[in-house]
Amino acid sequence: MTKIEKIVLSYSGGLDTSIILKWLQETYGCEVVTFTADLGQGEELEAVRAKAEMSGVKDIRIVDLREEFVRDFVFPMLRANALYEGQYLLGSSIARPLIAKHLVGLAREVGADAVAHGATGKGNDQLRFELAVNALDPSIKVIAPWRKWNIRSRMQLLEYAEKHRIPVPSDKRGEAPFSIDANLLHTSTEGKSLENPAEVAPDHVYQRTVDPVDAPDTPEIITIGFERGDPVSVNGKAMTPAALLTELNGLGGRHGIGRLDLVENRFIGMKSRGIYETPGGTILLTAHRGIESITLDRAAAHLKDEIMPRYAELIYNGFWFAPEREMLQALIDHSQAFVSGEVTLRLYKGSASVISRASPCSLYSADLVTFEESAIAFDHHDAEGFIRLNGLRLRSWAARNGR
Numbered sequence: 001m002t003k004i005e006k007i008v009l010s011y012s013g014g015l016d017t018s019i020i021l022k023w024l025q026e027t028y029g030c031e032v033v034t035f036t037a038d039l040g041q042g043e044e045l046e047a048v049r050a051k052a053e054m055s056g057v058k059d060i061r062i063v064d065l066r067e068e069f070v071r072d073f074v075f076p077m078l079r080a081n082a083l084y085e086g087q088y089l090l091g092s093s094i095a096r097p098l099i100a101k102h103l104v105g106l107a108r109e110v111g112a113d114a115v116a117h118g119a120t121g122k123g124n125d126q127l128r129f130e131l132a133v134n135a136l137d138p139s140i141k142v143i144a145p146w147r148k149w150n151i152r153s154r155m156q157l158l159e160y161a162e163k164h165r166i167p168v169p170s171d172k173r174g175e176a177p178f179s180i181d182a183n184l185l186h187t188s189t190e191g192k193s194l195e196n197p198a199e200v201a202p203d204h205v206y207q208r209t210v211d212p213v214d215a216p217d218t219p220e221i222i223t224i225g226f227e228r229g230d231p232v233s234v235n236g237k238a239m240t241p242a243a244l245l246t247e248l249n250g251l252g253g254r255h256g257i258g259r260l261d262l263v264e265n266r267f268i269g270m271k272s273r274g275i276y277e278t279p280g281g282t283i284l285l286t287a288h289r290g291i292e293s294i295t296l297d298r299a300a301a302h303l304k305d306e307i308m309p310r311y312a313e314l315i316y317n318g319f320w321f322a323p324e325r326e327m328l329q330a331l332i333d334h335s336q337a338f339v340s341g342e343v344t345l346r347l348y349k350g351s352a353s354v355i356s357r358a359s360p361c362s363l364y365s366a367d368l369v370t371f372e373e374s375a376i377a378f379d380h381h382d383a384e385g386f387i388r389l390n391g392l393r394l395r396s397w398a399a400r401n402g403r
């Protein structure tokens with residue numbers, strides 16, 4: 001095995017990464033620094049410090065990355081209206097490059113030659129972590145214990161924990177928990193009964209949204225302000241990115257917005273079924289399309305929609321820090337210069353619908369489109385010629401076909 005001097009571990013304090021911590025210390029006999037990010041997963045992070053201390057970690061880093069996450073990762077992605085396979089808002093995909101960036105930064109700071117993560121060999125997350133590390137600092141090695149050790153099952157994992165006196169939460173001794181990944185953008189739940197896509201997901205998998213059936217019978221009207229493509233206020237109140245997304249998660253969750261039961265294609269090659277809850281993100285996607293509808297030129301909007309699936313796939317597959325994602329981002333960002341104004345939405349029993357939109361930079365012209373008499377010169381004969389020329393080749397084609 002290659003000699004490793006110091007490792008920075010992406011550490012959640014959960015059972016898996018606690019075992020990984022012990023395994024790294026034993027296997028490499030070197031110092032392990034733990035890195036834990038607050039991405040709004042809603043867990044008590046000070047408890048993580050105590051756990052790391054108990055495992056003999058000297059250098060424990062716990063960092064609040066909520067603002068950076070939303071400002072520099074979630075919002076740029078929302079500018080593109082990114083959806084993977086038409087539906088997934090990429091809540092886990094977009095968090096990994098941020099964590100990887102900080103793992104690399106910390107490795108450089110403390111002079112570590114490797115970083116480690118707890119993603120398994122079957123998922124997308126290993127790709128997102130490792131491709132990001134490759135792109136940011138090729139000199140840093142990546143250790144993925146799940147692909148290296150000979151622990152092959154949940155049972156063996158628990159045995160290892162017992163042997164090394166790593167506390168196993170009592171609910172994890174009996175039934176295995178779902179595999180959950182949460183942050184300010186979403187909660188993702190996979191595994192167990194969800195692995196059968198023919199089986200309906202049990203109600204208790206949902207954590208941050210109510211069932212739309214149980215949502216309030218009265219709709220709630222909200223207004224979101226945008227500046228240059230990014231949301232900046234809710235109901236006239238200016239908010240930081242993380243505060244704004246937190247606020248919309250509360251509103252969306254109460255109205256049962258943003259639930260998704262999806263079978264998706266993983267980059268590694270298999271299909272998987274997951275339950276996603278993205279309340280605030282779902283509201284923002286609808287609102288952003290609403291403000292774009294009056295501020296973007298048609299061809300600009302259509303070009304954005306053409307590249308969107310490609311852009312979303314890059315993020316899903318782990319290429320956030322790749323040159324082609326940055327090139328597409330430059331195009332998307334450029335398109336947002338006039339995407340400013342206000343969108344009003346109605347939240348009601350699982351849906352967020354735009355009910356009005358307004359912008360000082362609007363391209364919408366009531367005078368031009370009106371069914372009434374208009375002051376703007378629009379020669380109806382121009383439309384006749386426009387149709388005649390567009391129909392020219394169709395008339396030739398139909399005549400040839402003998403229709």
Ligand code: ARG
Pocket residue numbers: 090091092093124125179180181188189190272274
């Ligand atoms: N399938 C989702 C993705 O690839 C989520 C992965 C992490 N979620 C989890 N529950 N372990 O982005």
